[in-house]
Amino acid sequence: MQHPELLLFFFVIAFVYASVGFGGGSSYLAILALYALPFTEVRLIALICNIVVVTGGTILYIRNNHVNWRKVAPLALLSIPAAYLGASLRIEQHTFYVLLGCSLVVAALLMWFRQRTASEGAAAVVVEEKSYSKDGLLGGSIGFLSGMLGIGGGIFLSPVLHLMKWDGTKKIAATASVFILVNSLAGIAGQLSQLPPSINLTRILLLCSAVLVGGQLGSRLSIFTFNPLVIRRMTAALIFVAGVEVLYKHLPWIN
Secondary structure (H helix, E strand, O other): OOOOHHHHHHHHHHHHHHOOOOOOHHHHHHHHHOOOOOHHHHHHHHHHHHHHHHHHHHHHHHHOOOOOHHHHHHHHHHHHHHHHHHHHOOOOHHHHHHHHHHHHHHHHHHHHHOOOOOOHHHHHHHHOOOOHHHHHHHHHHHHHHHHHHOOOOHHHHHHHHHHOOOOOHHHHHHHHHHHHHHHHHHHHHHHHHHOOOOOOHHHHHHHHHHHHHHHHHHHHHHHHOOOHHHHHHHHHHHHHHHHHHHHHHHOOOOO
8 A cells, every 4th residue: 555654644533533522524625635646536535534433432332322413313314415416516626625614713713612511310300402404504514514525524513512502522523434434435325426446445444444454543532531622622622733734735726
């Protein structure tokens, strides 16, 4: 495999992102963009790696009773067709990277400056009063944007839910994990008509192996030794740097 250092990069990204319930698709895209790989293959790799990471994490969250399906359903159900539609749109590579860079910077700022999360017990009372229609609109909007970008949407959903004091930290991480899983699957389905004629299956398999190990370790860190402030700000910093790097390479007035 060319560029074996990608295995280490993907392992670290999966470890950090899985610890807060994310898949890491945004950073996979940013890293792969530096290596001039085929555009359509880059988005496919990011989504497949997302699925590998969050599947294990979602199973762990379910086993530890962190997923409330009645609250997750309004967010996830409308996001699935929206993500499929977004992924089906044909956009130019330059436009894609500018959208990705802007989205990463905004998501990083939301994560860094968000308010303190409601406690697990207090959030359970507040969430019952939330509007399912508003949650559905939120999920659908983020799903559509995520489908266009080729990511799962957790980096957008999680900060917004924290700002809304939607639930406790672990419950939001679990919700984001489920959200990323269904959106990534829908995104791949939407991309099927745009896949390149030849795909490097060996590269995909090796990268998936790296994120599988990193994601499993990160998910266990999230459940058993979770430090919300440290992990959140580490992730926000990583997202911000990736966003700035993407914009630097693709904004015409900078280059």
